[in-house]
């Protein structure tokens with residue numbers, strides 16, 4: 214969306230030869246990718262193609278079997294939990310099932326991590342939280358518990374929770390797949406807004422309309438490999454690979 | 466009734482013994498439960514192995530055998546235990562094993578996604594445990610722990626078999642003595658009284674924890690345990 218993608222600046226996240234095996238089964242089979250600052254990368258592909266595994270590797274929720282991951286030019290020791298924890302504080306993640314903490318209010322959900330990480334004092338964290346909540350239209354829900362919110366509202370809170378850490382990038386794993394159709398729009402609207410502001414985003418989604426409109430690049434994965442990467446116009450309009458065409462014909 | 470009143474001093478000291486036994490047992494059983502239960506949820510394989518071995522071993526032995534074993538086994542390793550100590554130790558070990566299993570399943574009941582999303586926020590392992598997983602695991606532990614506590618209080622009567630004069634033993638003594646002296650057995654009356662006392666103790670415990678549970682549910686979490694998961698159609702991806 215933004216023009217922040219300049220060839221000279223190093224990529225925010227750089228992935229080389231990423232392999233992840235589960236009991237001999239290769240979920241990722243040599244993935245190379247660069248994600249530039251301010252870029253929105255949308256990852257598409259059939260079920261089981263490794264999309265989730267890919268973005269989970271980007272913040273160490275999955276320990277890669279092989280390969281290199283660099284964040285802001287610095288390699289992350291893929292085996293070091295400490296390294297990953299620091300990286301995670303800079304790379305937020307939003308899950309399909311929101312995963313808010315059910316025993317905490319919305320406000321506490323949002324403030325916990327920034328406070329613990331020393332990113333903000335309690336007062337600052339709350340101020341930020343309220344400001345962000347207001348932006349997604351949920352300031353009045355600050356003292357509610359997650360169970361009192363609709364799915365779309367919970368997911369917006371989850372996005373705010375990730376934002377509160379002031380991350381360099383946010384990973385989304387099918388953020389709207391668990392939502393009722395009528396609430397999908399409100400979550401996509403928030404994501405669109407983030408993209409417009411220049412947030413670096415990696416989004417796994419089946420919302421092709423969103424991909425077409427918001428993505429800087431679309432990456433098509435199949436069987437643990439990247440089949441094709443390009444602008445939405447290229448990938449959706451004139452896919453180079455027959456496999457991509459096949460997939461798009463199936464879902465569109 | 467007069468029989469009970471006549472023997473009130475005996476019943477009273479015995480009841481105090483029972484209380485003492487119960488309180489000490491519950492305390493140690495809880496400590497062991499927490500320790501071993503947490504051992505089952507650590508990442509280190511050998512720590513988990515020890516915990517599971519302990520749990521399986523003790524849960525598979527009848528409590529009564531356990532008491533006898535500790536009481537008569539201790540002298541063999543050069544320790545002589547009075548009945549009270551032997552009973553406390555064996556009840557605590559047994560209660561600890563069962564409690565550890567409750568703690569383990571409490572943590573198992575918390576969705577794996579909770580840990581994941583806490584990790585994704587960059588929280589440290591202890592922070593994830595203390596702020597996210599622990600509080601959620603606690604609530605479902607309350608009912609089974611109430612059951613276990615109640616069971617342990619009732620089990621204190623087993624201390625009588627190694628000769629501890631606790632409440633149940635006192636009742637036995639009164640029954641035997643009265644039968645001997647009057648030729649008529651007051652067993653029905655006395656044991657009815659004993660039954661009532663145990664019932665009152667355990668029922669008030671249950672009522673107390675019920676209150677605690679409700680308090681925690683409404684004040685701390687307002688979470689309807691099953692509803693919280695039921696309302697979210699979640700497709701398993703991990």
Ligand SMILES: Nc1ncnc2c1ncn2[C@@H]1O[C@H](COP(=O)(O)OP(=O)(O)OP(=O)(O)O)[C@@H](O)[C@H]1O
Pocket residue numbers: 235239240258259260261262263264265266267702703
């Ligand atoms: N924890 C795991 N243990 C074993 N196998 C796994 C695990 N996680 C993923 N896999 C396997 O790895 C492959 C890729 O899974 P992944 O979840 O990344 O696919 P996906 O593209 O996200 O699919 P979907 O669209 O269904 O979410 C699948 O075959 C899956 O079964």
Ligand SMILES: [Mg+2]
Pocket residue numbers: 264265266386387702
């Ligand atoms: Mg997935």
